[in-house]
Amino acid sequence: MTTVPSPRTWVVGEVVTAAKMNELRDALNFMLSPPLWELTHSGIISPATSTQAVMPMDTEIIDRDGGHSTSVNNSRYTSQTAGYYLVSGAVAFVSNGTGKRELTILVNGATETYPSSIPGLAAGFTGLTTSGRIYLAVSDYVELYVWQNSGGALNTNTTKGGPRFGGHWISK
Template sequence: MPTAPTPRTWVVGEVVTAAKMNEIRDAFNFLLNPPIFELTHSGSISPATSTNALMPFNGETIDRDNGHNTVTNNSRYTSQTAGYYMLTGGVGFTSNGTGKREMTLLVNGVDEYYPSSIPGLAAGFTGMTSAGRVYLAVNDYAEVQVWQNSGGALATNSTKGGPRFGGHWISK
């Protein structure tokens, strides 16, 4: 589990050693390769009307910190490195002009961030995105939750990239 490095405070007279220089190398390596993830779903799900549903993600484009499992709790990205993350989610629903569609980012199953809402469209698909910064401690998890009220189950769109969920570590 990577930890964001803490810069050394040098003192007068301190001798430069290889171990101390490696701390600088390790900090640069962390900043050049921070935790980042992009999760995908290869099919569609059909949330029931007026019911919150967590988006499952059965694929990964990248998961540098191993925070996602495509089988167990596959709706979750679990932070392995504490810090602020920029999270982004995107989902589309198939054509249906009744009601509205909503999407929000959840942290630990309860805290809602950056909700998105749009009326249903009778032609084409209804696409939504949401993005924002959240703090995740080690073992906190983030998810994408959707809701729709078309009057029946409504499929998410699996074309044009399908549902996505991503994020990257930005600071301590």
């Protein structure tokens, strides 16, 4: 777990010590390398029709704060550092002109934020993106969910890369 450093308030006559300067160093290091993650899935996912489905993420491109596991609850990114995050997701479905496709971010499996929706396309792939600022306390988690109603299971399109799910810490 990373702790966001608090700025020091100096007082008149205070002696500068290595320990006090290290507080400044730690704050600068945090700002130069804040929590950041980018996840993807290596294969095709086939969500059922008319069912909200969580997107598994079995590959870490980067996970700077250790909030993701590829083996346990791999759809989740769990906050290790409290604060506001800019969270984003993207997924593409294969060609199918029936129904519509939706993509949304869920917080702690319940609170739906920043939904995105588009009709299915008969030619080419149907791509969706979503993003937004979300406050996460330590141990809160976010997941990417899809929904589609094509009439049957519908594959994700991997020719442009698999689904993406990422975020970065932006503020306390």
